[in-house]
Amino acid sequence: MESENSPSSIRSTESPVDNGFLQLAGFNAVIVGNGAIGGALLAALLRRPGLQRAFILGRTQKHDSNDPRVTHVYLDAEAPESVTAAAIAVADEVERLHCVINTVGMLHSEDCQPEKRLRDITAGQLQRSFTINAVLLPLLAQGFSSLLRHDEPAVLASLSARVGSIADNKLGGWYSYRATKAAQNMLLRTLSREWGVSHRNVSVVALHPGTVESPLSEPFISRGYRNRVLTPEESAAALLKVLADVRPGTTGAFYDWQGEPIPW
Template sequence: MTEKFLNQINPANVFIIGATQGIGLGFVQNLLQDTRVGKIYATYRSLDSAEKLLLTESEYPDKLTCLAMDITQETQIADCCQTIQSQVKKLHLVVNCVGFLHNSAQQPEKSLKHLNIDNLTRYFQINSIGGVLLAKHLVSLFKHPEPSIFASISAKVGSIGDNKIGGWYGYRASKAALNMLMRNVSIEYGRVCPKNIVVTLHPGTTDTRLSRPFQGNVTPGKLFSVEKTVSQLLEVIEGLQPSDSGEFFSWDGTKLPW
């Protein structure tokens, strides 16, 4: 049996992007308890939403460092990566948890008549472009001889092959774009960061603010707590092999169609 990913590194340096709530905060809370993890960096977009994360930082000042970063601003991405490199030189696990589906001013489109360029642009800025800009600035932190993983939270609705009901144009398309961009990254990283594995992950429907308006249609037993989702995704991450780089996995470890 292949050794679990984090068992191969001691200690592991971790970077969680989008950690103020939901799955991102869940990753931080889980990994703080993992003795195999040495240092965790976690991002927040604004102080207004970061109270719980910053309180956690005050409880674990030697293990957790919080950094302000808006994933739609490349200069902020670059600054964060430079800050990390000045302190630890290398990363072993990066999980991009940033995603946008809806807010009070924007809802997923049910039909063509609901489309507009500003909303579509916002979906792609946050769900697709931010992820590949992260990959651009993470390269030097992955150029080391130890195993490493770059995982991005995608969504099953971003699978073109699985799309049977349509709708949600911007969200579906931006997650499909993320999958393609990360597939591209996996190929280039294979040349420049050969010990790195790049994957996209479908977390399942998780009880977060993002999914709350749509939970009524969830199959009984398939609405996961944040803790369960994070545990399941970490199990997938721990079992990844080099041959898995560039693939799209569901929370249960199965590969999803493109």
Template sequence: MSFLQEIKNANALIVGASQGIGFGFVKNLLENNKITKIYATYRQPDSASELLTLADKYCDKLGTACAKGARHLTCLSMDITDESQIAEVVQKIRGDVTQLHLVINCVGILHDSSLEPEKSLRQINSENLMRYFQVNSIGSVLLAKHLLPLLRHKDRSVFASISAKLGSIGDNQLGGWYGYRASKAALNMFLRTVAIEYGRTSPKTIVVTLHPGTTDTRLSKPFQANVPPEKLFSVERTVTQLLGVIEHLQDNDSGKFFSWDGSQLPW
């Protein structure tokens, strides 16, 4: 039996829900009758217009009473690189509920106007490396630190972060993309270590990292030219596949790194 089937009224937190895979998770979970409350974080309102518009259709304020059977979507502003903002958001959620059952961190960075994956050592600089690690690695372990009280309960729960196959050291055959690869490898190590501590302090929580495959989002857009059509997933397909993996997790899967098809990836 999947862990959500065991829970009567589950609460979920999607971090980085303004677009892409995160927004896809929100839309999917709003259709799941096992999920009662969804908390969704975004960094900037101007990039979260669809999410905020969606929230207008649901109860979107902490403490608001919803009609029976209605989904409760609460949107919260948070920069995952700022620990004080993480602590503040978690405190707001704790003021509304005592438990979370599903947490998925979808925040990640590969490129933007001032950041590109490095093709060689000549392109490496410390500022860009720090940015990769702050967004792709450190944020997740800070979430695990502050969310522990909401995950430590008698029901099974899942804490998952979106990683990438490029973060697998054993699978690295091509090189390049130093900052992205290393920050995702660090994410995997952080959550492997979190899983060990959670095994003692929150033993009903399963901690995993997930490789979504190449998904048609802004993150992958500049690098899609050489991706075969059958290997480029829509957001909807990626979300469905990853939720399928999450639904079938067992207690002894905590601390592992899974691909979108449920196979375990090498570290």
């Protein structure tokens, strides 16, 4: 179990050797959300020879793949019954899962933008963000609980965001997104404590994917943006490297795409 007081980098300085589920011959993965990073994670997993089956869960089927290992399953984060139905559909196909990565998130939509100031907050936007950015995670954990619990290594990872770090919040703004990613972090950390007893094979981790080119980030990356912007493919490769480096027994941690811990 990760110490509360001394989070350490998991960046490997040695030759890259995958730990855990990625090393298994015949691992099964679920990617929740078929956006830019979700699609890139699926593509990266499909290049792994050990991958047996992959399921991509989302509202629409975006990533056409002729690969017979891939199945698209409908899921809408705003319809809890669809999460249960998706988990049942996956359980019809495989007996165990080794990797569930939640990539669903909302920063803006057709009718809402991130709030710059207090007067921009509406109850509706805050509640919708909470449903999509936070509530989905425990519903996924409920749905996939029995498939993840076995005697092989497994990971439940969820894409959070550095701006969801309460300790890191120096700029303010983006009330709903920040608050609901922070709520997701707490739900994840609490789940890690429960599964640290009941699901000892599962590492539960929150991940910041970096600033990544995607429909979610596009309106906020100006031409003069000074920080590094990753392609979805770069982010996916880095995130899989982080997951590969997670040691068995490490759980309840929050890492960025480089494997550096982020304060909660």
